[in-house]
Amino acid sequence: xxxxxxxxxxxxxxxTAAGCKHGAATSPVLKATAVGTAIVASSGGQxxxxxxxxxxxxxxxxxxxxxxxxxPGALVEFRGPAGVHFDPPAVLTDSSxxxxxxxxxxxxxxxxxxxxxxxxxxxxxxxxxxxxxxGYQQAVGYILAEKYCDRCHDPESSxxxxxNYDNLEVKPHPxxxxxxxxxxxxxxxxxxxxxxxPALSRSALMPPYGNTLSAAxxxxxxxxxxxxxxxxxxxxxxxxxxx
Amino acid sequence: MLFGDPVxxxxxxxxxxxxxxxxxxxxxxxxxxxxxxxxxxxxxRDRGDAVSLRRRFQPGIRQVWLPELGxxxxxxxxxxxxxxxxxxxxxxxxxxxxxxxxHKLDEFGCVICHRGQGAATTVAEAHHSExxxxxxxxxxxxIESGCGQCHQNALTxxxxxxxxxxxxxxxxxxxxxxxxxxDGSAMTASDHPPSLEHVADKTTREWIYSWLKDPQAYxxxxxxxxxxxxxxxxxxxxxxxxxxxxxxxxxxxxxxVASTAPADPSAGASLYGESFCASCHAVQNAAGNVxxxxxxxxxxxxxxxxxxEWLSAWLANPRSYDPATLMPHYRxxxxxxxxxxxxxxxxxxxxxxxxxxxxxxxxxxxAHGKKLTAEMGCAACHEINGVQRPENFAPDLSRIxxxxxxxxxxxxxxxxxxxxxxxxxxxxxRAFGPGLKMPQFTLTTAQTDDLTNALLxxxxxxxxxxxxxxxxxxxxxxxxxxxxxxxxxxxxxxxxCHRIDGRGSDMAPDLTWEGSSVQRPWLDAFLKxxxxxxxxxxxxxxxxxxxxxxxxxxxDYILAVYQSPAIxxxxxxxxxxxxxxxxxxxxxxxxxxxxxSCHIADAKTDKGYVGxxxxxxxxxxxxxxxxxWLKDPQALRPxxxxxxxxxxxxDDRALTAFLMTLKDSGGQEAKR
Numbered sequence: 001x002x003x004x005x006x007x008x009x010x011x012x013x014x015x016t017a018a019g020c021k022h023g024a025a026t027s028p029v030l031k032a033t034a035v036g037t038a039i040v041a042s043s044g045g046q047x048x049x050x051x052x053x054x055x056x057x058x059x060x061x062x063x064x065x066x067x068x069x070x071x072p073g074a075l076v077e078f079r080g081p082a083g084v085h086f087d088p089p090a091v092l093t094d095s096s097x098x099x100x101x102x103x104x105x106x107x108x109x110x111x112x113x114x115x116x117x118x119x120x121x122x123x124x125x126x127x128x129x130x131x132x133x134x135g136y137q138q139a140v141g142y143i144l145a146e147k148y149c150d151r152c153h154d155p156e157s158s159x160x161x162x163x164n165y166d167n168l169e170v171k172p173h174p175x176x177x178x179x180x181x182x183x184x185x186x187x188x189x190x191x192x193x194x195x196x197x198p199a200l201s202r203s204a205l206m207p208p209y210g211n212t213l214s215a216a217x218x219x220x221x222x223x224x225x226x227x228x229x230x231x232x233x234x235x236x237x238x239x240x241x242x243x
Numbered sequence: 244m245l246f247g248d249p250v251x252x253x254x255x256x257x258x259x260x261x262x263x264x265x266x267x268x269x270x271x272x273x274x275x276x277x278x279x280x281x282x283x284x285x286x287x288r289d290r291g292d293a294v295s296l297r298r299r300f301q302p303g304i305r306q307v308w309l310p311e312l313g314x315x316x317x318x319x320x321x322x323x324x325x326x327x328x329x330x331x332x333x334x335x336x337x338x339x340x341x342x343x344x345x346h347k348l349d350e351f352g353c354v355i356c357h358r359g360q361g362a363a364t365t366v367a368e369a370h371h372s373e374x375x376x377x378x379x380x381x382x383x384x385x386i387e388s389g390c391g392q393c394h395q396n397a398l399t400x401x402x403x404x405x406x407x408x409x410x411x412x413x414x415x416x417x418x419x420x421x422x423x424x425x426d427g428s429a430m431t432a433s434d435h436p437p438s439l440e441h442v443a444d445k446t447t448r449e450w451i452y453s454w455l456k457d458p459q460a461y462x463x464x465x466x467x468x469x470x471x472x473x474x475x476x477x478x479x480x481x482x483x484x485x486x487x488x489x490x491x492x493x494x495x496x497x498x499x500v501a502s503t504a505p506a507d508p509s510a511g512a513s514l515y516g517e518s519f520c521a522s523c524h525a526v527q528n529a530a531g532n533v534x535x536x537x538x539x540x541x542x543x544x545x546x547x548x549x550x551x552e553w554l555s556a557w558l559a560n561p562r563s564y565d566p567a568t569l570m571p572h573y574r575x576x577x578x579x580x581x582x583x584x585x586x587x588x589x590x591x592x593x594x595x596x597x598x599x600x601x602x603x604x605x606x607x608x609x610a611h612g613k614k615l616t617a618e619m620g621c622a623a624c625h626e627i628n629g630v631q632r633p634e635n636f637a638p639d640l641s642r643i644x645x646x647x648x649x650x651x652x653x654x655x656x657x658x659x660x661x662x663x664x665x666x667x668x669x670x671x672x673r674a675f676g677p678g679l680k681m682p683q684f685t686l687t688t689a690q691t692d693d694l695t696n697a698l699l700x701x702x703x704x705x706x707x708x709x710x711x712x713x714x715x716x717x718x719x720x721x722x723x724x725x726x727x728x729x730x731x732x733x734x735x736x737x738x739x740c741h742r743i744d745g746r747g748s749d750m751a752p753d754l755t756w757e758g759s760s761v762q763r764p765w766l767d768a769f770l771k772x773x774x775x776x777x778x779x780x781x782x783x784x785x786x787x788x789x790x791x792x793x794x795x796x797x798x799d800y801i802l803a804v805y806q807s808p809a810i811x812x813x814x815x816x817x818x819x820x821x822x823x824x825x826x827x828x829x830x831x832x833x834x835x836x837x838x839x840s841c842h843i844a845d846a847k848t849d850k851g852y853v854g855x856x857x858x859x860x861x862x863x864x865x866x867x868x869x870x871x872w873l874k875d876p877q878a879l880r881p882x883x884x885x886x887x888x889x890x891x892x893x894d895d896r897a898l899t900a901f902l903m904t905l906k907d908s909g910g911q912e913a914k915r
Contacts, residue, residue, distance in 0.1 A: 050402075053383070053403065108334055144399070196888075207836070207888060219343070223343070
C-alpha cells in the first residue's frame with residue numbers, strides 16, 4: 001500500500017533566511033545587551049522526529065565574540081521553513097552564551113534546514129542545522145531500525161547500546177550513506193533484508209530477517225532508510241506499473 | 244398589471260422557475276469544493292497517468308459514511324489525491340497523497356484521527372469551526388491520540404501515545420484523577436510514591452521542608468510536582484509529617500561491624516558499581532548529566548536526605564521499611580553496609596538546604612500542617628498517618644478527549660482548541676485560577692505533548708467503537724511464584740528486572756522458560772556469582788550473597804517450574820555428538836549463518852557484541868533449548884532480535900552439536 005510514499009522525501013525544504021514570520025514576531029520585546037560576531041551549534045542538530053512533533057532535545061546554539069568567547073545577552077532568532085515552529089522563536093543568550101529553543105517540525109516529511117541568526121556589529125551571523133521529519137511509515141522504520149539494525153549499522157555507540165560496527169570484518173553501510181544506498185533499488189534492499197547478504201552476493205554477516213519482519217515492517221524500514229539518506233534519495237521518476 | 248396578461252405572467256413565472264432551478268447548480272458551481280475539484284483536474288491534466296487519475300476522479304460531493312463509527316466524512320470532496328500514490332510528489336494541499344498508514348481510509352474515514360467537521364463542505368467549517376460541539380482539526384503532533392481510541396496496547400507506530408500513557412502512570416496523574424477505560428478497567432499509577440508513616444526515621448524536618456519547596460532542586464529527575472508552597476505552609480506541613488511519623492524498630496539501630504580497620508576509600512564506589520545500583524538509580528555528574536536508571540530515586544544528594552542509621556537499616560533490608568519496594572534485599576554483610584552507607588552519605592551537597600533553620604513546631608503549626616496535607620491531597624499518593632486517602636480528589640478524565648469546547652474556560656489569547664487547553668493545563672495549571680490545587684510539574688514540551696496525546700485518546704468514541712476494532716492493553720498478570728522460592732523471589736525483587744509469566748519488567752531477560760533453557764550447575768553458579776553474558780551490556784545481574792540453602796531452593800524451583808511445553812528434552816539432540824557433525828556445525832556457524840557477527844564462540848577470533856557470549860554455552864544451555872531456539876527464537880522469547888533463519892533440521896542438529904562442545908574450560912564458575 002502506497003509503497004512509494006518515500007518519494008515525498010525528495011522534498012528538500014530549504015530555509016529562506018528572511019522569509020519566516022516566526023522570530024520576527026516577538027523579537028522587539030527582547031533587548032539584546034550584547035552582540036556577538038559568530039554563532040555555533042552546540043547541540044540539538046541532526047535530530048530525527050515525527051512530522052508535526054517537537055524534537056526530543058532542544059536546539060542549543062552559542063554566540064561568540066571575535067576571540068571565541070561566549071557572549072551572554074545576545075539576541076538569537078530561530079528561523080525555518082513554513083510549518084516549523086520554535087518555542088521561543090527568539091531568545092537572549094544565557095550566562096554561558098547559549099540560546100535554547102524547542103523545535104516543532106512541519107507536517108511534511110523531509111529535511112528541514114533551520115537557521116539561528118544573531119545580529120552582529122556589521123552583519124548578522126548565521127548557523128544552519130538540518131533536522132529530519134519522518135512520516136508515520138518512516139517513523140515505524142526508525143523504531144525498527146533502532147531495534148534490529150543500528151547495533152551493527154550505526155558506527156556510533158550510545159549510552160544504552162555499544163556499537164558492533166567495529167567488530168565486523170565486512171563493514172555494514174550506515175543508513176545515512178546515501179551515495180551507496182541510493183543506488184540500490186527498493187527490491188534489492190528488501191531482498192537483502194529478507195534473505196540476508198548472500199542474496200545479493202554480499203556478506204553473510206548480514207542475517208536474513210524475512211521470517212522475523214513482516215512485509216509492512218520491511219516497507220517501513222525501506223521508507224526510513226530513504227528518509228535519512230545523505231545525500232537525499234531521489235527516486236528514479238514515477239513508475240506507473242507498480243501496484 | 245403584471246398578472247393582467249396571462250401570457251406575460253406565464254413567461255415571468257417560467258423565468259422565475261428557471262432561475263430557481265438554477266440556484267442549486269449555480270451554488271455548486273461557485274462553491275469552494277467545486278473550485279478545488281477544478282484545480283485538481285488542471286493539476287492532473289498534464290501528468291503521465293492523467294487518464295487513470297481522471298477515471299478515478301469523482302465529481303461532486305464524495306462521502307465516506309460509516310454508521311457504526313458515527314463517521315460522515317466529505318473530506319475527499321476537496322482532498323481528491325488522498326489515495327493516489329502517483330501524486331506522492333505533490334505537496335500542495337488539498338491534493339497531497341495521504342501518508343502510508345496501516346488502515347484503509349474508506350474503512351475509518353478522516354475525523355476519527357484528525358477531528359474537525361467531516362460533514363462540512365467548506366474549508367472554514369471543516370477545519371476551524373469551534374462552535375458548541377464542534378472542534379478544529381487536530382494539529383499533527385497529536386495525531387497518535389486517534390489510534391489510542393481503539394488501541395489500548397502499545398503500538399510500534401505510536402511512541403508518543405505510549406509514552407504519554409506511561410507518563411500518566413509514572414507522574415502519578417492517575418493517583419488524583421480517575422481514568423476509566425472502555426474495557427471497564429482504570430489506569431493505575433506506577434510511580435510507587437514512598438509511604439510517609441515512618442518518615443521521621445528516614446529524614447529530617449529541614450529536608451522535608453526543602454523538598455516541599457522545590458523537589459527538583461534536590462533531584463532534577465524528581466517526579467513530585469512543585470506545590471508552590473509558602474515558607475510558612477512548607478514549614479507547617481513538614482512539622483505535621485514529622486509529628487505524625489511513628490518510629491519503627493530497626494531504623495535506628497547501629498550496624499555492628501567486627502573489623503574497625505579503616506575502609507578503603509574506593510571500596511564504596513566499587514561496591515556501588517559491583518552491586519549495579521546504577522541500573523536503577525541515577526546520579527547527576529559534574530557535567531550536569533543524569534547517569535543511571537530511573538527505577539529508583541536519584542541519589543545525587545542522598546546524603547542530604549537520609550539519616551545514617553536509616554540508610555544502614557534500608558541497605559540491610561529495604562523490605563522491612565517498605566514491604567512493596569522494588570529494591571532487592573541484597574543480603575549485604577555488615578561491613579558492606581557500612582562501606583556502602585558511608586559512600587552514599589558522601590553524596591551530598593553542602594549548599595543544599597543550608598539556609599533552612601526551622602523553629603520547633605507549635606501544636607498550631609502541626610494542626611495547620613495536617614489541614615493542608617488533607618486539602619492538598621498529599622494522601623492521594625503517600626500513606627500518611629492520620630490522613631485518609633481522598634476519593635475522587637481531582638476531576639475524572641475518563642472522557643477528557645471529548646470535552647466540549649463550550650464547557651472550557653480558555654486563557655486569554657489562547658487558541659480555542661482542546662489540545663491547547665489540555666497542554667496548558669498540564670504545563671501551567673495554576674494559570675487557570677488562583678485557587679486551583681493542581682501543582683506545577685516539571686515536564687519538557689515533548690513530554691507535555693505525549694501526555695496530551697494520551698489524554699486526547701480518551702474520547703466518547705473510545706467507548707462506542709465496535710468491539711471488533713478494540714485492541715486491549717497487555718497488562719501485567721498477578722503471577723506470584725509459590726512456596727519458599729516464591730518468597731525468596733519477592734525478597735530479591737526478581738520482578739523489578741525480569742519478566743515471568745507476564746509479570747515484571749523488561750530490563751533483564753524473560754525467565755518464563757528459564758528451566759528449559761539452562762543447566763543446573765550453571766544456574767547454581769550464576770546465582771552464586773553472576774557473570775556477564777552479553778559483553779556490551781551495561782546493566783547486569785547483581786550478586787545477592789544467597790545462602791546455599793536459598794540458592795538450592797531457587798535453582799530447584801526455576802528448573803522444575805519454568806519449563807516450556809514446547810521443549811522436550813527427551814527428543815532433543817544429545818549433549819555429545821560425533822566429531823564430524825560438530826565440525827559441520829562449526830562450518831555452518833562461521834560461514835553459512837555467520838553467527839560470529841553477533842556472538843563470540845571463540846574469544847580469540849570472534850568479536851560479535853550483540854548477542855550473549857557463547858564461549859561456554861555448552862555448559863550453560865540445554866541442547867533441547869539451543870535446538871528449539873535456533874528453529875524459531877521468537878517462539879521462545881517474543882520480540883527477541885535474533886532473526887528466525889528458517890534453519891533446516893539437519894543444520895540445526897549440527898549447529899547444536901557444535902555449540903554444545905563450547906564448554907566452560909577452566910571451571911571458573913565452580914571455583915568462585
